[in-house]
Amino acid sequence: MQEHPIRWFITAPQACPYLDDREMQSLLVDPAVSLGGRRFGQLLAEGFRRSGQFVYRHHCACCNACVPVRIPVRAFRPNRSQRRCLSRNHDVTVTLTRPPDQAGPGPTADLDEHMPLFSRYLSSRHTGGGMEQMGREDYAGMLTHRNGPVDLIEFRHADRLIAVAVTDRTPQGLSAVYSFFDPDQPRRGLGTLAILTQVVHARRLGLHYVYLGYWIAQSPKMEYKTRFQLLEGRVNGTWEQLAANR
Known part of the structure; x- marks a missing residue:
């Protein structure tokens, strides 16, 4: 089949x-x-991201601070802190689901169950940035795109939903789109758990990478990404290993 330009x-x-x-x-x-999934995966490997229906890459004339980063699944080994995170969450149940409008095997996610947690997370983490106004329709739009399947990884403790990881799946790798979790359980490290679980998911699927979006050295909020070694960054068109912040 001929690909459209x-x-x-x-x-x-x-x-x-x-x-x-x-x-x-x-x-x-x-x-x-x-x-299509193959070309979308190729664009991920060139530093692109997805936000809703938009596939994009930052293209700033006078700045190259945004570095696309990814975890090589085969080479990754959790460090001591990440192993402690896994141990603290031994009582968490993980379920792989799919968005309601996506055909395929496995259970369908209940967005009505997701929304209270999603709203609480946005109110806690994104106050004043506009995202806290996102409703059910906006969330559903985050889960839908025409370029391949979206996996929803749900985390529950005692049958209560405490975290969700939204993940794009391509033939080359997974792309971590967004994660949200219970803001009242900081000790669990649920953001870290979400990334570690996506690495495990990619490994089970035989995929090579988990893409984590952009990393900016000057942004303290993004420092956590360098803890997932051996992290690679796309610099001047080439993927290379990034040093960990210790």
Whole structure:
């Protein structure tokens, strides 16, 4: 089957949400084009991300601070802190589900169950940023795209939902789209648990990478990504190992 050519768009400059006094632009794939899983996976390997129906890569004229990063699944080994996280969560049950509009085997996620946790997380972590206003329709849009399956990994303790990891699946690897969790259980390290579980999921599927989006050295909020060694970053068009912050 002949692949449709990709049309590209560049967004207008806007204030950078990560670094003060800088502007951001993004290179967008025409959302009307159906890439398919293989081409979408190739774009992930070139540093692209998905947000809703948009596949994009930051394309800033005077800044290259955003570094796409990924975990090589075969080489990754959890460090001592991550092993403690796994031990603390030995009583958590993990279930793989799919969005309601996605056909396939396995159970379908109950978005009505997800929404209270999603809203609590946004209120705790994204106050004043606009995301706290996201409703059920916005959340459902996050789970739907035309370029391949979305896996929802649910975490429960005593039958109560405490975390969800939204993951795009491609023939080359998984892409961690978004995770949300109970903000009242910080000791569990549920964000770390979500990434470790996606690594295990990728390994079971025989995939090579888990893509974690962008890392910015100047952003303390993104420092956690360098703890997943041997982390790779795409620098000047080439994937290379990034040193851990110790």
